[in-house]
Amino acid sequence: MSTSTTIDVPESSNIKGKTTLVAPPRPGGWKKGMAIMDFILRLGAIAAALGAAASMGTSDQTLPFFTQFFQFEASYDSFTTFQFFVISMAIVGGYLVLSLPFSIVAIIRPHAKGPRLFLIILDTVFLTLATSCGASAASIVYLAHNGNQDTNWLAICNQFGDFCAQTSGAVVSSFVTVVILVLLVVMSALVLGKH
Amino acid sequence: MSTSTTIDVPESSNIKGKTTLVAPPRPGGWKKGMAIMDFILRLGAIAAALGAAASMGTSDQTLPFFTQFFQFEASYDSFTTFQFFVISMAIVGGYLVLSLPFSIVAIIRPHAKGPRLFLIILDTVFLTLATSCGASAASIVYLAHNGNQDTNWLAICNQFGDFCAQTSGAVVSSFVTVVILVLLVVMSALVLGKH
Numbered sequence: 001m002s003t004s005t006t007i008d009v010p011e012s013s014n015i016k017g018k019t020t021l022v023a024p025p026r027p028g029g030w031k032k033g034m035a036i037m038d039f040i041l042r043l044g045a046i047a048a049a050l051g052a053a054a055s056m057g058t059s060d061q062t063l064p065f066f067t068q069f070f071q072f073e074a075s076y077d078s079f080t081t082f083q084f085f086v087i088s089m090a091i092v093g094g095y096l097v098l099s100l101p102f103s104i105v106a107i108i109r110p111h112a113k114g115p116r117l118f119l120i121i122l123d124t125v126f127l128t129l130a131t132s133c134g135a136s137a138a139s140i141v142y143l144a145h146n147g148n149q150d151t152n153w154l155a156i157c158n159q160f161g162d163f164c165a166q167t168s169g170a171v172v173s174s175f176v177t178v179v180i181l182v183l184l185v186v187m188s189a190l191v192l193g194k195h
Numbered sequence: 196m197s198t199s200t201t202i203d204v205p206e207s208s209n210i211k212g213k214t215t216l217v218a219p220p221r222p223g224g225w226k227k228g229m230a231i232m233d234f235i236l237r238l239g240a241i242a243a244a245l246g247a248a249a250s251m252g253t254s255d256q257t258l259p260f261f262t263q264f265f266q267f268e269a270s271y272d273s274f275t276t277f278q279f280f281v282i283s284m285a286i287v288g289g290y291l292v293l294s295l296p297f298s299i300v301a302i303i304r305p306h307a308k309g310p311r312l313f314l315i316i317l318d319t320v321f322l323t324l325a326t327s328c329g330a331s332a333a334s335i336v337y338l339a340h341n342g343n344q345d346t347n348w349l350a351i352c353n354q355f356g357d358f359c360a361q362t363s364g365a366v367v368s369s370f371v372t373v374v375i376l377v378l379l380v381v382m383s384a385l386v387l388g389k390h
Contacts, residue, residue: 079345117384151269
């Protein structure tokens, strides 16, 4: 598309560190702005991911009536999918915290491609993890709300209203994480593409 | 990271098309190889996505016994999640078919960044779509296989064995699509990052 030719001129290593030739000053500022926005979005994603894990992990409701043999209780570890959700969102949150130093390096050195490349690849992997646990939890929450006639799975949200509200909130929070991660990948791709 | 300085030399437009100055011949070949691999992986992803949609869309099993009022039948449209799966995987397959021309452009012009940038952004979006529908279908398939004690949802795979096998196959096929899309995004990022 671009009709410009790129010629690589290797710097001699003894003048390195003193005279750094930054040819166009404006694109650097644009990249720095993107890197700062990347950092801020990452903070939001950390909050959303850890909030989702905490909200799902503390979901627990015991009904006020019980029979001789049963006490009716719903908690996140009734569902394998919800356990997966808590573990995955905690992992995604942990990754996002650990990625903050790389994001800071990208702010300090907006022209370095290493940190960006590292971040876009790992962001893509953890985007997949966050999406899969969010979507699988969403399908269970949908079943809990609506049930399924054909398989005779009854909706449980009439009884366990608080449990359903809390798990639904966790799913929404995980989708916020997913949206932010998609934005992070797209922004990194734009910065890598325009040079 | 790299200690080389990049100088953009705009070509004059009247010699364009005749004398294309390709300075380093080896990186171009490496990029061309990646572009060809991108195209081949894309073909595999198309097969996996359309196979998943077709396999799920044709899943239908009627049990050989029936009562006066009921005939026991399971098909993909018993589950809202499976309907979402069929529609989403068909959309992902359609996108991948439409993305083939851009992949071919990337083979012909390995140094052009436009098609790569276009592909990596849309690949990320459709990766999210494919992951979400695959994961939500997986959680329903898991429930159909194992049921859930606490909510009294019974496993249906004892009765509907063929139905379960076919939907499980569709989920596995969707995960193949997801893995290929992750590879495509990572490869595009590497090509955009190393210049």
